[in-house]
Amino acid sequence: DAKTTQPTSMDCAEGRAANLPCNHSTISGNEYVYWYRQIHSQGPQYIIHGLKNNETNEMASLIITEDRKSSTLILPHATLRDTAVYYCIVGYSGGGADGLTFGKGTHLIIQP
Amino acid sequence: ETGVTQTPRHLVMGMTNKKSLKCEQHLGHNAMYWYKQSAKKPLELMFVYSLEERVENNSVPSRFSPECPNSSHLFLHLHTLQPEDSALYLCASSLWTGYEQYFGPGTRLTVT
Numbered sequence: 001d002a003k004t005t006q007p008t009s010m011d012c013a014e015g016r017a018a019n020l021p022c023n024h025s026t027i028s029g030n031e032y033v034y035w036y037r038q039i040h041s042q043g044p045q046y047i048i049h050g051l052k053n054n055e056t057n058e059m060a061s062l063i064i065t066e067d068r069k070s071s072t073l074i075l076p077h078a079t080l081r082d083t084a085v086y087y088c089i090v091g092y093s094g095g096g097a098d099g100l101t102f103g104k105g106t107h108l109i110i111q112p
Numbered sequence: 113e114t115g116v117t118q119t120p121r122h123l124v125m126g127m128t129n130k131k132s133l134k135c136e137q138h139l140g141h142n143a144m145y146w147y148k149q150s151a152k153k154p155l156e157l158m159f160v161y162s163l164e165e166r167v168e169n170n171s172v173p174s175r176f177s178p179e180c181p182n183s184s185h186l187f188l189h190l191h192t193l194q195p196e197d198s199a200l201y202l203c204a205s206s207l208w209t210g211y212e213q214y215f216g217p218g219t220r221l222t223v224t
């Protein structure tokens with residue numbers, strides 16, 4: 001059973017904000033929401049994670065709904081280099097010994 | 113250098129060769145991982161080390177042999193590989209075993 005669902009693909013104009021949604025309706029109370037991206041033929045890149053409060057770093061913002069059943073990753077000013085597959089995963093902060101499991105993710109295409 | 117580095121970036125080897133992949137992390141992390149990513153397949157966890165001790169071995173064939181001499185270095189020794197082992201091999205590290213992992217650029221391996 002997939003723990004998260006994401007749209008298969010999205011387009012966004014360069015310079016605009018890219019908003020990537022993720023549903024995780026079965027998330028447990030202690031599970032975090034993590035976002036990664038993978039640019040073609042490169043290693044995955046950690047972006048951000050959060051538990052219940054909104055989070056922001058130099059790459060992106062993460063908005064988590066109050067019921068924690070969904071979240072949105074926001075890239076505030078998308079550039080062509082942000083074209084990648086974006087993965088939303090949920091898990092316990094110390095649970096990485098079983099490895100990261102990426103689903104199909106969202107292929108974000110930034111249009112010039 | 114910063115982050116996680118991997119060498120070589122590309123490797124072509126015959127089925128009877130022996131080669132090694134090297135990973136080095138400069139983040140002061142205590143956990144390191146090997147993943148395999150085949151074309152159009154999700155990430156597959158191979159090995160996990162925490163404080164130089166192997167904590168996970170995901171039923172990987174014995175032709176893959178990991179080595180973690182210290183918390184900054186991780187090797188994957190390869191021998192008598194099969195063509196289906198051709199893939200992108202990714203190294204990652206995290207402060208402790210967890211979901212916030214930082215990946216290297218990967219080694220693109222082709223077995224002929």
